[in-house]
Amino acid sequence: MPLALLALAIGAFGIGTTEFVIMGLLPEVAADFGVSVPTAGYLASGYALGVLIGSPVFAILGARMSRKRMLMALMGLFILGNLVSAVAPVFGVMLAGRVIASLAHGAFFGIGSIVAAGLVAPHRKAAAISLMFTGLTLSNVIGVPFGTLLGQQTSWRWTFAAVAALGVLGLLGVAALVPHDDPRRRPEPTASGQDRSGQGETGRGGIRGELAAFRNTQVLLAMGMTVLGFGGVFAAITYIAPMMTDGAGYASSSVTWLLALFGAGMVAGNLVGGRFADRALMPMLCTALTALALTLGLFTFTAYDKIAAAVTLALIGAFGFATVPPLQKRVLDQTAQAPTLASAVNIGAFNLGNALAAWLGGLVLHAGLPVTAPNWVGALLALSALALAVTSALLERRGTAGGGPAGGGPAGGGRARGAAGRVVSGHAPAEVRRPVGAAD
Template sequence: MPLALLALAIGAFGIGTTEFVIAGLLPEVAADFGVSIPTAGWLISGYALGVAAGAVPMTVLGSRMRRKHLLLLLMVVFIAGNAISALAPSYAVMMTGRIVAAFCHGAFFGIGSVVAADLVAPTKRASAIAFMFTGLTLANVLGVPMGTFLGQEFGWRSTFWAVVALGVIGFAGIAVLVPDLPRAASGGVLQELRVLRSGRVWLAVSMTVLGFGGVFASFTYVAPMMTEEAGFSEGAVSWLLVLFGAGLVLGNLLGGRFADRRLMLSLYLLLGGLAVVLAVFTLTATAPVPAAVTLFLLGAFGFATVPPLQMRVLDSAAAAPTIASAVNIGAFNVGNALAAWLGGLVISAGLGYTAPNWVGALMALGALLLAVVAGRLDRVPAAEATGAAVPVRVATPC
């Protein structure tokens, strides 16, 4: 893999760390600003909304820039947002910093996916995207625990200064290692936006909302599920999260390799496997060892879907992939928010902490059905044009 992918992965590591590490620092942040922990929790929601809201506008604003230059600009925004958070004298300023940092998130991963795919041979595009997303998965395994420890020992502001340093390293890596590739020929912003009228693009985006959202229906409530149902102590939850993160890393890399070989077949198998794991989790969540094993599998199958889902959107919007790619990154966050809300509803209805697993299973099954529809649509043009039998391999990455 080109060294340029390492630079993109470092940027992804910093962005993933700042997104998730705040969860481990809520008591410290709440005490410092004199707010309740639920109020401090809005710093997480504010970031998620910033990701969804900023993906397309940031991409459109930079549409006339070369992709490398836009990535550098996004890293500057990321550095500035985290510096604001580190210096924040009040909760409101802290929220502003979180939103500023979040605005670069969707565009960075959206444009980074396009750049990563362009850096390698056509048969390695999904693996290249997966390598970049490895930075995001490692953020859960390494960045969040280390950032939480740093914040608890030296104050939560030190964590955000460390993230600023990661942003500077990412900026330098992109500046030195990422080649200044020419932009693909397109009709500009209007051409990029026009691709959003495509039903196939929105079909692919909907698969992302349901497929990856299914993971968060369960994961959002993993702490009470593991303590109240499986019988783990509260102190064991952090190690369980590391186990989940290890599954994310493995699944991400394997998902990229599978997608390079057979994109649609990978989606069928991975989404189907995810639905099964979530359904089984409702049974295994009542015993410690089976619950831990299933949690690992949830991470593995869940993030294995990310490279093929992102690759599917790039294929569906091949003529103008940049904005469609950024929209799909926003779709991951929309799916997370929707799934967390639905999971909360079934818990509030008195169905127990394992009930969100059924919600996730149904969402993953819905994504699988959409994938089947997408696969059938892929066959239509070829069959109509040639009258020949439908080929086995479809939607090959171009």
């Protein structure tokens, strides 16, 4: 494993911890600032909104920058946001700190995915992406429980100070281990997203080319799968506390280790998804989404039994995160010549799914339905993602998704002209495919 992947995983660990630890500290933060718990919940929704805004903005700003320097700048922004949160004198400043930290989230994972994929051979890209995301999944097993415990035993401010320290460690790791890249040597896409040179060695990727990626039908389908599939997970997880206490009969103090169990499932699913996505991406994705939909539907019944609920919770984490490496690699494959913006926006799509699912889950609960009703919402969202995956696979098989801006470029399953002038199907020849983000 390249050591640069370790640096990216450390940064991902810090980002994952600060995103999710607020869920366990809402009562303490609310009491400290004298606001209600629902008001304190804006710290979670504000973070999600910041991710959605920051993902495209910083991806565009960094399109002509060295990816290493951009990653370092993003970690600096993350550190600043957490320090602001740690010393915030009033709730508004705390909210501002959360938003500042969140602005780095999407672009870091988006650009980090490109860098991770460029560090390894083409047939190991999904595995490399999954190793970076292992930092995010481990944050739910280690960072969030310990951060919650630290905040409850001392002060929530120490939790955010500790997360800022993790950011410093990630910044130093990126500075020391991630290889330099020259943005002037990236492929220069045309308005249709194609590489001008045909060699993938020269030119500069511009904003126009980055935006052209969104004319690719397969890219849009992949992002739709991201929103709906991961939204299915968070329709259930957002309301896990009342489900586990009112449904399964757990004590409130048990929710922390139950979330750690969910995180353990995320770790396993992420690694399995990365391993098998390199072998058969779309079959892996369809299998994971099918299993996720079935498990979420099953959770409606198992949530009333302690042991069955715990097992099902771990499976939701596993099947849900098994979709992450294939979805991220799918976007990178479809935007090989201009991946930065699309990769970052796809990370924002995960958060859009979180927010959408939390809102829909809240609607069914406010309607007076049982505490397990959000699981049905999650199952329907996962089934919708599966329908998009099947559509994507059928379009690719029939060849209707390639051969033009509306359907996508060479990676979209259409026909592409190689450097030697011959026409090839599906992907460019190996000799003209250079790992995106690799060091020069």
